Amino acid sequence: MYNFExxxxxxxxxxxxxxxxxxxxxxxxxxxxxxxxxxxxxxNGVYDQVVKALQHFTLIEFGGIEPNPRYATLMKAVKIVKxxxxxxxxAVGGGSVVDGTKFIAAAANFPGDAWDICSKGAxxxxxxxxxxxxxxxxTGTEMNPFSVVxxxxxxxxxxxxxxxxxxxxxxxxxxxxxxxxxxQLANGVIDAFVHVLEQYLTFPNQAEIQDRxxxxxxxxxxxxxxxxxxxxxxxxxxxxxxxxxTMALNGQLALGVPxxxxxxxxxxxxxxxxxxxxxxSLAVVLPGMMEVxxxxxxxxxxxxxxNVWNLSEEHDEITIDQAIVKxxxxxxxxxxxxxxxxxxxxxxxxxxxxxxxxxQGKIHLGERKALDENRLRALLQMRY
Amino acid sequence: MYNFExxxxxxxxxxxxxxxxxxxxxxxxxxxxxxxxxxxxxxNGVYDQVVKALQHFTLIEFGGIEPNPRYATLMKAVKIVKxxxxxxxxAVGGGSVVDGTKFIAAAANFPGDAWDICSKGAxxxxxxxxxxxxxxxxTGTEMNPFSVVxxxxxxxxxxxxxxxxxxxxxxxxxxxxxxxxxxQLANGVIDAFVHVLEQYLTFPNQAEIQDRxxxxxxxxxxxxxxxxxxxxxxxxxxxxxxxxxTMALNGQLALGVPxxxxxxxxxxxxxxxxxxxxxxSLAVVLPGMMEVxxxxxxxxxxxxxxNVWNLSEEHDEITIDQAIVKxxxxxxxxxxxxxxxxxxxxxxxxxxxxxxxxxQGKIHLGERKALDENRLRALLQMRY
Numbered sequence: 001m002y003n004f005e006x007x008x009x010x011x012x013x014x015x016x017x018x019x020x021x022x023x024x025x026x027x028x029x030x031x032x033x034x035x036x037x038x039x040x041x042x043x044n045g046v047y048d049q050v051v052k053a054l055q056h057f058t059l060i061e062f063g064g065i066e067p068n069p070r071y072a073t074l075m076k077a078v079k080i081v082k083x084x085x086x087x088x089x090x091a092v093g094g095g096s097v098v099d100g101t102k103f104i105a106a107a108a109n110f111p112g113d114a115w116d117i118c119s120k121g122a123x124x125x126x127x128x129x130x131x132x133x134x135x136x137x138x139t140g141t142e143m144n145p146f147s148v149v150x151x152x153x154x155x156x157x158x159x160x161x162x163x164x165x166x167x168x169x170x171x172x173x174x175x176x177x178x179x180x181x182x183x184q185l186a187n188g189v190i191d192a193f194v195h196v197l198e199q200y201l202t203f204p205n206q207a208e209i210q211d212r213x214x215x216x217x218x219x220x221x222x223x224x225x226x227x228x229x230x231x232x233x234x235x236x237x238x239x240x241x242x243x244x245x246t247m248a249l250n251g252q253l254a255l256g257v258p259x260x261x262x263x264x265x266x267x268x269x270x271x272x273x274x275x276x277x278x279x280x281s282l283a284v285v286l287p288g289m290m291e292v293x294x295x296x297x298x299x300x301x302x303x304x305x306x307n308v309w310n311l312s313e314e315h316d317e318i319t320i321d322q323a324i325v326k327x328x329x330x331x332x333x334x335x336x337x338x339x340x341x342x343x344x345x346x347x348x349x350x351x352x353x354x355x356x357x358x359x360q361g362k363i364h365l366g367e368r369k370a371l372d373e374n375r376l377r378a379l380l381q382m383r384y
Numbered sequence: 385m386y387n388f389e390x391x392x393x394x395x396x397x398x399x400x401x402x403x404x405x406x407x408x409x410x411x412x413x414x415x416x417x418x419x420x421x422x423x424x425x426x427x428n429g430v431y432d433q434v435v436k437a438l439q440h441f442t443l444i445e446f447g448g449i450e451p452n453p454r455y456a457t458l459m460k461a462v463k464i465v466k467x468x469x470x471x472x473x474x475a476v477g478g479g480s481v482v483d484g485t486k487f488i489a490a491a492a493n494f495p496g497d498a499w500d501i502c503s504k505g506a507x508x509x510x511x512x513x514x515x516x517x518x519x520x521x522x523t524g525t526e527m528n529p530f531s532v533v534x535x536x537x538x539x540x541x542x543x544x545x546x547x548x549x550x551x552x553x554x555x556x557x558x559x560x561x562x563x564x565x566x567x568q569l570a571n572g573v574i575d576a577f578v579h580v581l582e583q584y585l586t587f588p589n590q591a592e593i594q595d596r597x598x599x600x601x602x603x604x605x606x607x608x609x610x611x612x613x614x615x616x617x618x619x620x621x622x623x624x625x626x627x628x629x630t631m632a633l634n635g636q637l638a639l640g641v642p643x644x645x646x647x648x649x650x651x652x653x654x655x656x657x658x659x660x661x662x663x664x665s666l667a668v669v670l671p672g673m674m675e676v677x678x679x680x681x682x683x684x685x686x687x688x689x690x691n692v693w694n695l696s697e698e699h700d701e702i703t704i705d706q707a708i709v710k711x712x713x714x715x716x717x718x719x720x721x722x723x724x725x726x727x728x729x730x731x732x733x734x735x736x737x738x739x740x741x742x743x744q745g746k747i748h749l750g751e752r753k754a755l756d757e758n759r760l761r762a763l764l765q766m767r768y
Contacts, residue, residue: 015387
């Protein structure tokens with residue numbers, strides 16, 4: 001196990017009725033900017049619960065944060081933060097609203113050009129405090145210090161991270177998941193599933209607890225995911241899936257182990273260039289990643305096959321083949337397409353994606369930096 | 385899954401060489417009280433590492449915190465805190481030193497009679513900041529807000545808890561475990577194992593992640609425990625056992641699920657009255673607990689038998705019988721006695737224990753409060 005340092009200070013308020021409790025978590029007298037997305041919070045009752053809880057605060061609203069939140073949009077919010085003397089942000093939404101709010105929190109206190117935070121990894125020395133009322137389970141952003149922001153001007157989708165952008169609190173009430181469309185629920189399951197695999201499917205590092213915890217989250221997503229997406233709302237199913245998605249990326253699974261993130265890096269380009277949902281991009285890339293890295297990931301692929309899919313053929317390679325097939329089928333059974341061609345991406349797009357990654361210096365990917373240009377090309381061709 | 389709130393702000397510094405990093409975690413200019421136990425830290429090199437790291441701080445030492453730390457001892461430290469204007473505590477030791485330091489931290493800021501914190505559950509409104517350099521893995525106190533203190537004057541061993549007594553940081557360097565005697569290592573494994581069971585072996589509550597995480601910790605302790613105790617020091621074995629013990633009681637396994645703690649409550653009396661090590665007391669009580677509560681715990685006992693011991697007989701009750709036997713054998717194989725008589729406790733002690741628990745109103749124990757006087761008597765007789 002590698003050395004590690006770990007501190008996750010996010011306060012989680014989990015369960016039915018917890019939205020009302022945010023009043024205890026925000027400093028009295030705060031001027032709050034409530035950030036949200038396309039307006040679903042007005043239909044599902046979440047907005048009403050939030051406004052009721054915060055009736056004694058000054059509340060200013062900033063809506064319209066888009067999926068894959070955009071730099072230009074978020075900078076408008078930063079302007080309002082300054083002009084309205086906002087001192088607390090409340091993100092009410094899914095991963096994009098939370099990620100966007102993290103950027104607003106950092107950018108509001110950033111002295112230079114805030115895009116440098118993403119494009120140059122400029123260090124963040126402070127950020128505004130903010131809380132989260134989650135309305136869609138997927139990214140785990142509600143309990144981690146990471147964010148991904150897109151820039152339409154430069155066609156970039158880039159991550160940043162800082163302990164300054166841990167939420168002060170996050171409310172997870174499974175009931176908010178009631179009215180979501182199937183596609184968004186499926187996206188959430190796939191996103192969480194791949195988050196775990198990026199921290200697990202590397203090479204053994206004598207970190208048994210982390211590996212078993214990873215398998216625990218994967219097995220829970222397999223167990224609950226299909227009912228979560230296709231059956232009528234069930235509180236137990238929703239609460240288990242919601243907590244699984246949070247645990248998938250709150251930092252704990254990555255302690256002391258190597259991590260990959262190549263699937264995410266490639267997936268981000270599919271989103272930036274061709275507009276795939278984040279989870280769709282992962283569902284396309286991941287099976288190819290397993291295939292082209294099967295030598296480097298051999299031991300963990302076998303462990304995954306055995307402990308998650310209960311597979312154990314006479315020949316290891318056949319066992320691994322089956323695990324890859326099962327993984328892709330899991331995504332397909334959630335009605336998610338797993339090939340580039342199914343998303344109407346032109347075949348010439350493969351070289352465009354490669355060039356874009358090369359330009360960013362992202363051409364030696366994965367836990368051993370062994371995913372090079374040739375393997376990347378093979379992966380994308382195989383996933384066409 | 386029940387509603388829950390969760391925030392664990394402890395910073396973990398894990399791995400070889402991490403003791404030197406405490407210098408970054410303590411406010412510059414602090415006057416530090418270094419608390420320790422019987423002096424093993426002078427032999428294993430930990431004291432030297434701590435003093436070297438803190439050479440630019442004012443360091444005052446308070447040794448002699450005993451196993452099952454005593455109120456009278458701890459109040460002497462509180463006096464020194466005041467007379468020496470201490471503003472930071474550093475616990476260098478195992479569970480007892482850390483628990484004792486938590487009490488010192490709370491008592492130093494407590495306006496009335498500090499024993500009320502334990503005996504009356506008097507609320508704590510603040511505590512001194514403190515850090516931990518762990519020298520023995522067992523109780524999980526390094527990452528939780530709980531403590532147990534003994535009072536020789538009243539023959540009491542009582543727990544308290546408060547978010548104020550989360551350590552600011554805890555250093556876990558597996559190398560500190562090198563020179564420990566077998567008994568202490570075995571105690572640590574058993575303590576952690578039973579901590580998990582107190583949060584797992586109750587009734588199903590649709591909390592799949594928590595249940596699987598619990599099984600992950602149990603399986604890791606089974607996998608590494610025997611080598612940890614009996615074989616030559618191995619860093620991977622030590623680091624996995626150490627992290628397992630921390631994860632066993634950092635709050636996470638208990639989220640949204642019922643918890644038991646009857647084994648601990650009864651075990652504390654065995655320690656207070658007859659001086660058993662904490663883990664010894666748990667090894668005696670737990671198999672009896674499983675037996676007398678087997679109806680109430682039926683489903684979870686079966687799950688435990690299957691997922692942890694890989695047992696699956698035709699008849700459920702036989703499967704459960706075997707799981708109880710396996711559990712006791714696991715303790716015995718760690719060279720820990722599992723019967724009251726083996727610790728030379730007189731048979732008349734059974735009624736003394738019962739009377740003591742009755743006097744404290746602790747006579748309806750467990751997740752359903754179903755462990756009453758009759759069952760308690762049956763349990764103790766069975767474990768004689």
